[in-house]
Amino acid sequence: MNKMDRSILALREMDALAAGDSPVHQLHPVAKLLTTIAYIAATVSFGKYQLSGLLVMILYPALVFSLSGVGVGTCLRKLRFVLPLVLAVGLFNPLFDRAPLLTVGGVTVSGGVVSMVTLMLKGVFCLAASFLLMATTSIDDLCAALRRLHVPSLLVTLLLLTFRYVGVMTEELSVMTDAYHLRAPGQKGIRFAAWGSFLGQLLLRSMDRADELYGSMQLRGFSGSFAYAGSKRFSGRDAVWLILWALIFALCRSFDVAGVLGALLMGGNR
Amino acid sequence: MIQFENVTAYYEKDAPILKNVSFTVERGEAVGLIGANGAGKTTLMRALLGLLPHEGRITVDGVEVTKKTLPEIRRKLGFVLQNSDNQMFMPTVYEDMIFGPLNYGASREEAEARVDAVLSRLELTELKHRHNHKLSGGEKRMAAIATVLAMEPEAILMDEPTSALDPQNRRLVINTVRELPETKLITSHDLDMIWDTCDRVILLDRGTVAADGPAEEILRSRELLETNRMELPLRFSAL
Ligand SMILES: Nc1ncnc2c1ncn2[C@@H]1O[C@H](COP(=O)(O)OP(=O)(O)OP(=O)(O)O)[C@@H](O)[C@H]1O
Ligand SMILES: [Mg+2]
Numbered sequence: 001m002n003k004m005d006r007s008i009l010a011l012r013e014m015d016a017l018a019a020g021d022s023p024v025h026q027l028h029p030v031a032k033l034l035t036t037i038a039y040i041a042a043t044v045s046f047g048k049y050q051l052s053g054l055l056v057m058i059l060y061p062a063l064v065f066s067l068s069g070v071g072v073g074t075c076l077r078k079l080r081f082v083l084p085l086v087l088a089v090g091l092f093n094p095l096f097d098r099a100p101l102l103t104v105g106g107v108t109v110s111g112g113v114v115s116m117v118t119l120m121l122k123g124v125f126c127l128a129a130s131f132l133l134m135a136t137t138s139i140d141d142l143c144a145a146l147r148r149l150h151v152p153s154l155l156v157t158l159l160l161l162t163f164r165y166v167g168v169m170t171e172e173l174s175v176m177t178d179a180y181h182l183r184a185p186g187q188k189g190i191r192f193a194a195w196g197s198f199l200g201q202l203l204l205r206s207m208d209r210a211d212e213l214y215g216s217m218q219l220r221g222f223s224g225s226f227a228y229a230g231s232k233r234f235s236g237r238d239a240v241w242l243i244l245w246a247l248i249f250a251l252c253r254s255f256d257v258a259g260v261l262g263a264l265l266m267g268g269n270r
Numbered sequence: 271m272i273q274f275e276n277v278t279a280y281y282e283k284d285a286p287i288l289k290n291v292s293f294t295v296e297r298g299e300a301v302g303l304i305g306a307n308g309a310g311k312t313t314l315m316r317a318l319l320g321l322l323p324h325e326g327r328i329t330v331d332g333v334e335v336t337k338k339t340l341p342e343i344r345r346k347l348g349f350v351l352q353n354s355d356n357q358m359f360m361p362t363v364y365e366d367m368i369f370g371p372l373n374y375g376a377s378r379e380e381a382e383a384r385v386d387a388v389l390s391r392l393e394l395t396e397l398k399h400r401h402n403h404k405l406s407g408g409e410k411r412m413a414a415i416a417t418v419l420a421m422e423p424e425a426i427l428m429d430e431p432t433s434a435l436d437p438q439n440r441r442l443v444i445n446t447v448r449e450l451p452e453t454k455l456i457t458s459h460d461l462d463m464i465w466d467t468c469d470r471v472i473l474l475d476r477g478t479v480a481a482d483g484p485a486e487e488i489l490r491s492r493e494l495l496e497t498n499r500m501e502l503p504l505r506f507s508a509l
Contacts, residue, residue, distance in 0.1 A: 015361040016401065138361070164359055171355075212356040215321050219344050220421060221373030 014078075017070060017135040024068035024136045029145035031238035035245045036133045040126045042249035048115040049101060054122065056252050060245065061128040070135045079127055086123030090116035139163045144226035153224040164213060169206040176202060271297040271425060271453055272318065277326035279310075279317040287313045288324070289477045295425075300454040302464035302485060305474035306499035311457040312352060314474070315427050318455075319349055330425075345374060348423030348452075352430045354414040358402045363394075363413045366402060370421040381420075388419045392446055408439030415446065425453035432463050461503035465489050473498055 018025075024032070039060050046054045065072055076083070097112030133142070139160060146156045176198065180190055190198055272295040279288040287310050295301050303311050316322040318330075320340045328335040330343050351357040360366040364385060371381035389395045397405070397413055405413060411431065418426060431447060432440045440463070447454070447467045458464050464471060464485065471488040473481040475498045481488055488494060492502050501507065 019361060140360070140365075209356055212351065212353070213359050215316075215319075216349075216351060216357050217359060217369075219319060219321075219347075219349050220370035220417075221341070221345070222369075223341075223373070225373075 014134055015138065017074070018138040018141075020069065020136070022068045022136070024064055024132075027136075027241055028232050028234045028238035029137045029141040030148055030234060031242045032133055032137055033142065033145045033149070035242050036129050038242075038246050038249055039129045042253050043122055043125050043129075045253060046118065046122065048118050049111060051114050051118045051121070053252065054118055054125075057125055057249075059248070061125060061132060064129075064132045064136075068132065068136050070132065075128060075131050075135070079131060082127060083124070086127060087120050089123060090119030093119065140226060147226050156226075157224045161210070161214065165206070165210045168209045168213060169202070172206045172209065173202055176205070271295060271331055272455065273327075273329045274314075274318075275327040275329075277317065277324050277328055279313055279322050279324040281313075281322070287477050288317065290326075291474075291477070291479055293472055293479060293482055295453060295455060297424075297453055298451070299470060300456070300468045302468035302471040303455060303457040303474065304459070304461065304464060304471060304488075304500065305457075305480075307459075308476075309474040310477040311474060312429055313477075315349065315429055315455070315457070318427065319344060319347060345421075346424045348418035348421055348426045350411075350414055350418050350426065350428040350431055352433065354407075354410040357414045358410065358417065361401060362398075363400050363402060363405070363416070364398045366413070367417050367420040370417065374421065384420050384422065388416050392416055392419070408435050408442070411435060411439070411443060412446070415443070419450075423452065425455065426450060428454070428456045430458050430460075431456065432458060432460050459500075461489055461495075461500070462505055465503050465505065475499075 039057070043054070043057050046057075064070075065075075093116040094110060094112035097115060098110045100108045101111040101114050102109050137145075143156045143160045146159070147153060177190070180194070180198070181187065184191070274291050274293050277288055277291045278286045279291075280286040291314065303314065305311055313322065317324045318328055318335065320335050320337070320343060324335075330346055333339050333342060335343050358366045360369055367385045367388065368378075368381045371384055372378070376384070385398075386395075389398055392412060392415070394412055394416055397409060397416075400409075402410070402413070415428075415431070428447065432443050435443060440460075444463050444466050447456070454467070456464065456467060468485050471481075471483065471485045472479060473488060473494070480498050481494055489503055490506055492506075495502055
């Protein structure tokens, strides 16, 4: 199995995860989508030194991980290519911002270090929350939810097709690389001179297939409305989930719930 | 129920693939569409489904195929693609099957009932919750047929339904197809399969109708088949 095959499996694995059954999976997609958006908005809005406040935000992903049965390991594995980028974002802060901000157990910590950690955590939290949304909601349900929130049908269809298209393209890529290597034994990668035609072929082939797929969706009545997905009713439980979390996020943001906790955790020197 | 009148169809404007094709398929008929590679069989089906521009008149139940009538036309025609991988786009067989009926406004209960009925009719109940990408070629083909049947089409178009199947699965597909009461239009290079499933045959050659008549006549005519770059079905060639 080559690398491409594995990434197709990875995409399909998301499908499989999303097909699971847990209290979180059963929630209405709109409730989950809005909660995720609220979470990301709240997380991002923390100031760059508000590390202690931000730490409390781990509550949401932690709870959803345990409720949904999605493994933290799975999440890390899926995000392993993006995580380093997110972590790299704040890397230079300690160099520029050296003013001492707090002391922990006798060690003085500069503003730069705190803002670096804050930035990294923000990234990790937001990624985890988005991942959890994807892992507990199928792409079709998600699109249906977006439609219900009046996101234009064109955009939503585009999102759906992109998701399917990426799958088709990796499949074609995998077939083509296999075919290439069968006739170019011992070569590592694909010879530079062949890249042009290779990419051209890839594009044409996956466009043809995507075209057929889309045709096949149209033939079965798809017209940009997601009648087939998300037949769920928005129930009391969904409303409670959404409102409760929104309240918690607001609370964490406006009152310094975290300050108290933070003071306990970090020795209270701020 | 399906009528082609002087139909010309093309991918690129100045290179028509189908040229002046005319024929009629009556309700309940099973018609085999044969011809060498590149003769235009798939193209003909795509034109009928409005997936390709055409000139001339194509009608289904008297309704002309135009942009405006497409939803109505497509609702009546089920299309089983040459490549099942491109047919199934939902994660599981069940989700794929329920996709069409729901889009055409069936309630969930109604759609579920249809899915179950089709699955038990084809004896595929154990495939219901399987993942599409984990099916074998034969299972995938049967699932693709099930997906199309769940839409309760009035006519079924099948593009090479037995290609790449082992003898047993081929037999299974043939028997299934033969049992379907709907109007059928089937393309294949497997002329034995056409013999088993169709009463009438239309022979295409380079985009034109070279012959149209009872399967009995066309499939037994060595000369006709050979001038059109084909061979007698195996069951006759031994004679
Ligand atoms: N997307 C396309 N763009 C341009 N020409 C095409 C396209 N697809 C097919 N053709 C051409 O149309 C002609 C008929 O193709 P078609 O696929 O209808 O043949 P077919 O009878 O189904 O053959 P096969 O038995 O190989 O499936 C061929 O000459 C082919 O080169
Ligand atoms: Mg074909």
